[in-house]
Structures are given as structure tokens and as C-alpha cells.
Amino acid sequence: MNPDDEKYFKERYQEIKDKVEYKEFLQSIDEIIEENEEDPFITLDQVVSMAIEKYAGRENIQQTHTNQVQNISSLIEGNGNISIQGRLLAISNIKTFTTKKGREGKVANLTVEDATGKIRVVMWTDNMKYMNRIQEGNIIKVTNLEVRKGYTGDLEVQMRPNSAIQVMPEEVAPDLPVYEEKITNLEDITEEGEYNVIVRITKISTLREIQKDDKTLQIITLDIMDKTGSMEFTLWNNDTKLVETLELKENDTIKIIKARANTRYEQVSLSNSWNGRIVKGDYDLPEFKQEILKLDQAKSEQENVCVIGVITKVYDTITFEKSDGSTGQVRSIEINDYTDSIRVTIWNK
Helix, strand or coil, rough: CCHHHHHHHHHHHCCCCCCCCCHHHHHHHHHHHCCCCCCCCCCCCHHHHHHHHHCCCCCCCCCCCCCCCCCHCCCCCCCCCEEEEEEEEEECCEEEECCCCCCCCCCCCCCCEECCEEEEEEEEEHHHHHHHHCCCCCCEEEEEEEEEECCCCCEEEEEEEEEEEEEEEEHHHCCCCCCCCCCCCCHHCCEEEEEEEEEEEEEEECCEEEEECCCEEEEEEEEEECCCEEEEEEEHHHHHHHHHHCCCCCCCCCEEEEEEEECCCCCCEEEEEEHHHHHHECCCCCCCCCCCCCCCCCCCCCCCCECCEEEEEEEEEEEEECCCEEEEEEEEEECCCCCCEHHHHHHEC
């Protein structure tokens, strides 16, 4: 045991020392760690808090074996063996990660709303069998849940290996609002918020990395269009794997559910949200034809152009130091078509 961890355990143990032996407390911590080995976000502090909750003796009518349906607004951190029932508002794509034991794990998020509130439902590898049985708008009952504080600080419920999802008839909750999947044209997205769009992919960028606050972020940008306009759609970090897992290609048509609109430098763009989903399909959209720009028609400040030419010269790579202290690289080539020649600058990777 790490000496710092042992010191922390002993400090937290003081909260329940009159209710359980220290050895049993440590055993509970080990059991919780093993039960949550697939969760890459759970912290040691959360594990210890869950162990303390087990012995705290706090009045908690939801910590029962009845698995009764609870109102979302009544859930308390540490509750276990509970069920919720409500309208399924959002389903994320399945994402993969590496567990602490080096195995591949899967995670997805649902958003469920009842008459008292909304909550995130986190699904893990063993629960993925339910993904093809549900869709947005269903009324669902989810059983054998644990209530935790998520990485955002908000409460969420986590499914366990023995959790289940059951699609319920509309009659069980007639007071819930009807689910509506409104599709927004790109030209109508003028302010920040969440939108559903149906678009054609016109370009997929290569994976690139940026540094922010001592962290390395991964990013892939998709250029998208519909009959009204065009826009950028950005995938961040683990979401960049969706290009491969969904086999996204240029000219594919997709529906993006709960894309988040952001404004930067007076330009609106979209990004994938934590509860968003990309659905490939055969949607009715204008065809995209890539126009080739002749080099003698190239003008300053033109963007998103496509050119074809023969490489006539390759310059050496130049390494330089960026303003943040990191290292950058730049290299240039010259290309020529039958109308003119131009220099093309390539940055970093």
C-alpha cells in the first residue's frame, strides 16, 4: 500500500471508526476498486467516500433490495440498488478506452428525464447489449443503479454488470413531455446551444494535436454541408476514434444529434457533445462536387480551396520554438499546373 494512501485511509476512517474495524474498511475499498475497474474516471477519493457511505448509517431508504423506482430529484450520492424510469432524451455513441488492467472497455451515456428532473446514465462494457434495443424518445426503466458524483460535479447513475434496461409502454408515464427530434438547417444556427442536423461530409482532416494547459488534446475536423450552407464539426480526444469506428468517409451523409454550437471569432462551428450521437444513413442532401482551382486564379485570403499540380521543388524542414515553448516544424513545396506555380506550406505533422 502506498504510504500516502494509507495515511489518507486512516484519516477518512476516523469518520466511521465506531462502526467498523479498520481491516474491514480496507477490504471494502479493495472490493469497490475491483467492482469499478472499468471506470477510468473514478478517483480514490470517490472510492473511499463510497466505502464510508456503506457504514455511515445515514438514513437512506433507497439503499434497499427492492430496486424500487425512485424520482430522479430524490437521488443521493452513494445510493445503490435503485431504479429510475423516464423519457430517453439522448444516446451517445459507444466509445472505447483502456481499463486499468490494460483491457479494452466500452462506455456510453444516456440522458433520462422523469417528472422531477434529468440525469446522466453511464453504461459500461457489460451493458452494451442494450444499445440496439433503445432509441431516443423511448420510456425506459433502468434497474440496479448506483448514484455517484460525476467528473463534472453533477450526480449521475452508473449501470452495473447486472443492470438492465426495459422499454416501457407510453401509458406508464402519460405526463412526460413528448420527445421531438427537431432538425435545424445549418444557416439557422446563429447562436450557441444544442442542435440536431442532417449533413454531408465534404472533408475529413487528419488527426492533429494541440497543447492547452499542459495537456495534449487531439482533434479531427469535419467539413459538413446541407442545402442551406456549410460549417465545421469538431471531434475532440476520444471522440476522434468515431471516424474509424463509424467508418466515416468524405461524401457520407450523417445525422448528428445534440451537436453543440460554439462561436469563436464571429464564426459559428459545431462540436460533438458528451451525450451527442452520429448516425450514418442515406439522407436526402445535395451532392458535393469538389471544384479544382487553377493556380493562376488563386488569390490572397481564399480558404478551403483544392488544387492539383506537379511538385517541382521541396524545401528543407525548419524547426522553430513556439510562443508556448513547444517545438514546431514547417516545410514548403512548390507545385505547378499548366497555368502557374505556387508555394504550399505544411505545418508540424
